[in-house]
Amino acid sequence: MNTAPAQATQSVHAFTQEARDAIYHAIFSRRDVRGQFLPTPVPDEVLSRILTAAHYAPSVGFMQPWNFLVVRSPETKRRVHDAFAKAHAEAADMFEGDRRAMYQRLKLEGIMGSPVGICVTCDRERSGPVVVGRTHMKTMDLYSSVCAVQNLWLAARAEGVGVGWVSIFHPADLQQALGIPEGITPIAYLCVGYVSHFYAKPELETAGWLPRLSMEELVYFEQWGQRDDQQPLIAHLQRDQAAAQQSRQAAAA
Numbered sequence: 001m002n003t004a005p006a007q008a009t010q011s012v013h014a015f016t017q018e019a020r021d022a023i024y025h026a027i028f029s030r031r032d033v034r035g036q037f038l039p040t041p042v043p044d045e046v047l048s049r050i051l052t053a054a055h056y057a058p059s060v061g062f063m064q065p066w067n068f069l070v071v072r073s074p075e076t077k078r079r080v081h082d083a084f085a086k087a088h089a090e091a092a093d094m095f096e097g098d099r100r101a102m103y104q105r106l107k108l109e110g111i112m113g114s115p116v117g118i119c120v121t122c123d124r125e126r127s128g129p130v131v132v133g134r135t136h137m138k139t140m141d142l143y144s145s146v147c148a149v150q151n152l153w154l155a156a157r158a159e160g161v162g163v164g165w166v167s168i169f170h171p172a173d174l175q176q177a178l179g180i181p182e183g184i185t186p187i188a189y190l191c192v193g194y195v196s197h198f199y200a201k202p203e204l205e206t207a208g209w210l211p212r213l214s215m216e217e218l219v220y221f222e223q224w225g226q227r228d229d230q231q232p233l234i235a236h237l238q239r240d241q242a243a244a245q246q247s248r249q250a251a252a253a
């Protein structure tokens with residue numbers, strides 16, 4: 001992907017081309033990993049870098065509402081897996097016909113197979129009831145913890161470590177499995193570990209569950225729903241999405 005802006009608009013603050021390429025490479029080759037985990041332990045120095053990256057995420061009112069609960073024991077993982085299995089069986093019944101059969105064939109977790117689990121949480125009371133930026137949109141603290149997850153996910157990809165997000169739980173069951181008190185919201189249970197390979201495409205895309213959407217369908221101008229193919233931005237988006245597709249294939253090869 002040609003990530004370099006035209007020379008005239010190059011910011012003096014921009015990273016070098018090599019550094020920018022590395023960032024985009026992490027973004028486009030990051031995958032949700034469910035099944036290719038290796039038993040190789042993730043060294044603490046690597047885990048520490050990944051968790052520190054998570055902690056440097058943006059947060060509403062600088063609330064930093066997250067905690068990171070590291071799970072290594074098979075007994076704890078088993079409890080988490082039991083909670084998943086219950087919700088997963090219920091989830092299958094929510095899909096109809098062919099979709100149900102297809103859902104049942106999907107692998108949607110790597111809880112026992114990954115060496116480390118990390119539960120990212122949100123403490124909604126962390127900095128008191130009135131938070132800068134959360135005064136009117138109350139879920140901003142939850143989104144902040146999600147930002148931490150994304151930082152963690154990208155840092156892990158750069159370290160060659162796979163991450164798989166599991167969200168098929170009754171939250172109360174996950175809380176019970178991990179001893180998380182009622183006032184703390186579980187945001188993500190992440191399966192973390194080295195992998196044999198990263199797939200080029202999302203597994204749900206490969207399975208035919210859903211395709212990747214085109215950028216030009218998603219970008220509106222001035223008013224909701226207003227598309228404009230004549231905007232020069234659209235041609236750039238088409239080129240960059242095509243390049244992103246190619247770069248992920250090259251990365252997988």
Ligand SMILES: Cc1cc2c(cc1C)N(C[C@H](O)[C@H](O)[C@H](O)COP(=O)(O)O)c1[nH]c(=O)[nH]c(=O)c1N2
Pocket residue numbers: 030031032033034107108109164165166167168201202203204205
């Ligand atoms: C909030 C949230 C929750 C979940 C996910 C993601 C996110 C953002 N994903 C992963 C999801 O299926 C995956 O990101 C998409 O299919 C796109 O694939 P890549 O992440 O690009 O590989 C996910 N995957 C899975 O196997 N079991 C799950 O329960 C979940 N839950």
